[in-house]
Amino acid sequence: MRALTYKIVSFIIVTLFLPLQCMSAEKFKVVLDPGHGGRDCGAIGIKKKIYEKDLNLKVALRVGELLKPDENTEVIFTRKKDFFIPLDERPKIANRAQADLFISIHANASESTAVNGFETYTLGESRNDVSVRENKVAELEENYRNKYNFKDDTDENFIFSNMMLDAGSGGEMSIRLAQLVQSQFKENTDRVDREVRQANFWVLKHILMPGVLIEMGYLSNTIEEDYLSKEENLEKVALSIYQAIVMYKDEFIKKSKTLDDVKDESVEDEIVYRVQLFSSNQKLPANSAKFKTCTPAIELQEGGLYKYMYGKVTTFADAQLLRSKAKMEFPDAFIVVFKNGEKLVGAEARPYLK
Numbered sequence: 218m219r220a221l222t223y224k225i226v227s228f229i230i231v232t233l234f235l236p237l238q239c240m241s242a243e244k245f246k247v248v249l250d251p252g253h254g255g256r257d258c259g260a261i262g263i264k265k266k267i268y269e270k271d272l273n274l275k276v277a278l279r280v281g282e283l284l285k286p287d288e289n290t291e292v293i294f295t296r297k298k299d300f301f302i303p304l305d306e307r308p309k310i311a312n313r314a315q316a317d318l319f320i321s322i323h324a325n326a327s328e329s330t331a332v333n334g335f336e337t338y339t340l341g342e343s344r345n346d347v348s349v350r351e352n353k354v355a356e357l358e359e360n361y362r363n364k365y366n367f368k369d370d371t372d373e374n375f376i377f378s379n380m381m382l383d384a385g386s387g388g389e390m391s392i393r394l395a396q397l398v399q400s401q402f403k404e405n406t407d408r409v410d411r412e413v414r415q416a417n418f419w420v421l422k423h424i425l426m427p428g429v430l431i432e433m434g435y436l437s438n439t440i441e442e443d444y445l446s447k448e449e450n451l452e453k454v455a456l457s458i459y460q461a462i463v464m465y466k467d468e469f470i471k472k473s474k475t476l477d478d479v480k481d482e483s484v485e486d487e488i489v490y491r492v493q494l495f496s497s498n499q500k501l502p503a504n505s506a507k508f509k510t511c512t513p514a515i516e517l518q519e520g521g522l523y524k525y526m527y528g529k530v531t532t533f534a535d536a537q538l539l540r541s542k543a544k545m546e547f548p549d550a551f552i553v554v555f556k557n558g559e560k561l562v563g564a565e566a567r568p569y570l571k
C-alpha cells in the first residue's frame with residue numbers, strides 16, 4: 218500500500234510538470250553538465266595527474282561552442298568555470314530550464330589500470346562501481362547524509378516517474394541518445410567501445426527529461442590518460458557529443474512533426490498502452506525463454522533494435538497494473554503509449570500518462 222502511495226504522489230509530481238514539458242515553437246534546450254568542479258576534482262590521472270573536472274569542462278565548453286551557430290538550439294551550462302556545485306543543483310538547473318536534453322560529461326577511473334574505453338549511461342536501478350564513485354562527490358557537501366538518500370529507495374517516486382515515462386532518463390529516448398553518442402565516439406576516436414549501460418546515477422534520477430551520463434575514458438589507464446591530455450583528442454570527443462546531439466534533435470523533431478500530421482487527420486484517436494520489457498540487438502524467437510511469463514511478447518523494430526513489449530490495454534490505470542506485473546520479472550519495464558498505431562515519444566506521450 219505504501220508503494221502505491223509513492224506512485225500516486227510521484228504521478229501527481231509528474232502531472233504538475235506536464236505543462237512545462239510541452240514542446241512548442243520554443244528552442245531545443247540542451248543542458249551540458251561538466252561533472253565535478255572546484256574542490257571536487259573527480260578522477261585524477263594515474264601518471265600525469267590530470268584532473269577529470271578540467272577535462273569535463275573543456276569538452277562541455279567546446280560542445281557548447283559547436284552548438285552555438287544553430288539558432289534553434291539553446292545551450293545551458295550547469296557550470297562554465299572551475300567551481301563546486303552541489304550534486305542536487307545540477308538536475309534542478311535542467312528542470313528549471315524545462316530542458317529537452319541533459320548531458321552530463323565525465324571521465325572514469327577504475328581500480329584496474331587495464332580497463333579503458335568510453336561508455337554512456339542512462340538511468341537504471343543497479344548501483345555499479347561507476348555510479349557509486351560519481352555519486353560519492355555529494356560527501357563533499359555539508360549535511361549530505363540528510364540531503365541525499367543513496368541506499369534507501371524511499372526516493373522511489375523519482376525512479377518511478379523516470380523509469381515509467383519513456384521520456385525520462387531511464388526511457389528509450391535516453392537510450393537512443395546514448396547509442397548515438399557511442400556510435401559517434403566509435404567513428405571519431407580509435408578506442409574501445411564499452412557500449413551503452415544503465416546505472417543509478419543521482420543526477421540522472423532527478424531530471425525530468427531524457428538524459429545521459431558520458432564517461433569519455435579512464436584516467437586510471439596510462440594510454441587513455443595520455444589520449445585525453447591532448448587537445449586534438451578532446452576536440453574529437455567534443456565533436457562526437459555534438460554530432461550525437463544534432464542527430465538526436467533531428468530524429469526527435471521529425472518524429473514530433475509526423476505525430477502532428479497524424480493528429481490533424483484523425484477523427485477519433487485510438488490509444489493503446491503496452492509495457493516494454495527490454496530491447497535487444499538480436500531478433501528473438503516468439504517462444505524465447507527471455508520473455509519469462511510475459512508472453513506473447515510484441516516486437517517493434519526501431520533504431521536498429523528489437524524492442525519487446527507485452528500486453529495491450531486502453532487505460533493508464535490498467536497500464537500501471539500491467540507494468541507492476543512485468544516489473545517483477547523485468548525491473549526496468551516501462552509504459553509505452555501508441556496513438557493510432559504510432560508510438561508516442563517524449564512530450565507527446567505525457568498527456569496520456571494520467
Ligand SMILES: [Zn+2]
Pocket residue numbers: 252253259260269323324351
Ligand atoms: Zn565524474
